[in-house]
Amino acid sequence: MKEKVLAVKKWSELEKQIFLDEFSKIPSWLARYSLKEALRTESGGSDTNPATTYALSKTIVLHDSFFRMKNKRDVIIHEMAHIAIFDFSAEQIIEFATLSGWSFERKLEKITKRTPPSKTLLDDSSYSIDEDFANHIEIFYSNPNKLKNENIKMFNFLQAIIKSKDAK
Amino acid sequence: MIKIIVCLLLSVSCSLLTNAQLEPLDLLIGVHKNGRLADLVLAFGEPEDIETTKDKGIVKYVYKKPTSFFSYVDKKKKTVESSSLLFWKTNDDYEYLKNKYGNEEWLEKKIAAKNHSGNENHEVRVPRLGLEFEYDKHSPKILYINIYTNKNLLTNSAI
Numbered sequence: 088m089k090e091k092v093l094a095v096k097k098w099s100e101l102e103k104q105i106f107l108d109e110f111s112k113i114p115s116w117l118a119r120y121s122l123k124e125a126l127r128t129e130s131g132g133s134d135t136n137p138a139t140t141y142a143l144s145k146t147i148v149l150h151d152s153f154f155r156m157k158n159k160r161d162v163i164i165h166e167m168a169h170i171a172i173f174d175f176s177a178e179q180i181i182e183f184a185t186l187s188g189w190s191f192e193r194k195l196e197k198i199t200k201r202t203p204p205s206k207t208l209l210d211d212s213s214y215s216i217d218e219d220f221a222n223h224i225e226i227f228y229s230n231p232n233k234l235k236n237e238n239i240k241m242f243n244f245l246q247a248i249i250k251s252k253d254a255k
Numbered sequence: 256m257i258k259i260i261v262c263l264l265l266s267v268s269c270s271l272l273t274n275a276q277l278e279p280l281d282l283l284i285g286v287h288k289n290g291r292l293a294d295l296v297l298a299f300g301e302p303e304d305i306e307t308t309k310d311k312g313i314v315k316y317v318y319k320k321p322t323s324f325f326s327y328v329d330k331k332k333k334t335v336e337s338s339s340l341l342f343w344k345t346n347d348d349y350e351y352l353k354n355k356y357g358n359e360e361w362l363e364k365k366i367a368a369k370n371h372s373g374n375e376n377h378e379v380r381v382p383r384l385g386l387e388f389e390y391d392k393h394s395p396k397i398l399y400i401n402i403y404t405n406k407n408l409l410t411n412s413a414i
Contacts, residue, residue, distance in 0.1 A: 143346070144393070176343070177343030193313065196336060200389065215374075
């Protein structure tokens, strides 16, 4: 498999200001996870992929498309949720996955990998529980009514766990 | 109870005993050594719930303590076919498992990642113990480990 190499480029001062300004607007419990590194790449990205996160090393990579987007704060919330997930317990994540509709099946004696919900919050939620979690945290802030209308139990669950993080 | 646990651990591997930590994964590996339903119930008690499945004679035993897992059970044969265990122990569960079972044959391959959070997904199989799991190199918490009694289900798979 050929590795896709992301070439890093220098930040412009304006880009730095924009990013820091948007980062200052994210909820404080998410900001507390803090980034070790924020990189700019020469990759243009896309509207569906304006940024990439390497959770273990707490690194965010911003593509050109990030700076064209209107919902920069939502993008950062989403990416920080990929890091925040490390701070939740296994029981909380399994409850999240169950509420979202993830399940398992048995086919020809094998246990299938996690099967995504038939209807997902966002299209790429079906990729993984991790991605689904980041999408839910993003929508919790950007469009709470959508989440309330589609899955009130999930909304209440997220509200409770976020409150517990906020209280720390 | 202690006798049962020691027997189960012994059936996993002598090498495990040298640094044995009594955790559900070890016990489940022990249960799947022979796949006896009686061993499952001895090790973990009666399940919290028993669900039916689409397959005739196969039911799903659901446990929530001491950790969340489920097992597919053949009620007629009184055997445990497979289990899936929630595993979230450290921030780097891959390293944890590699340290613990790395002496076993360890088959690993990179698999396509679909999302955009910098994933680099790998699939791991440990045939002798009947284990399989996936992990993301950049976020190596492992959510689920599948364990099989029939080890051929792993070794027959291309990796």
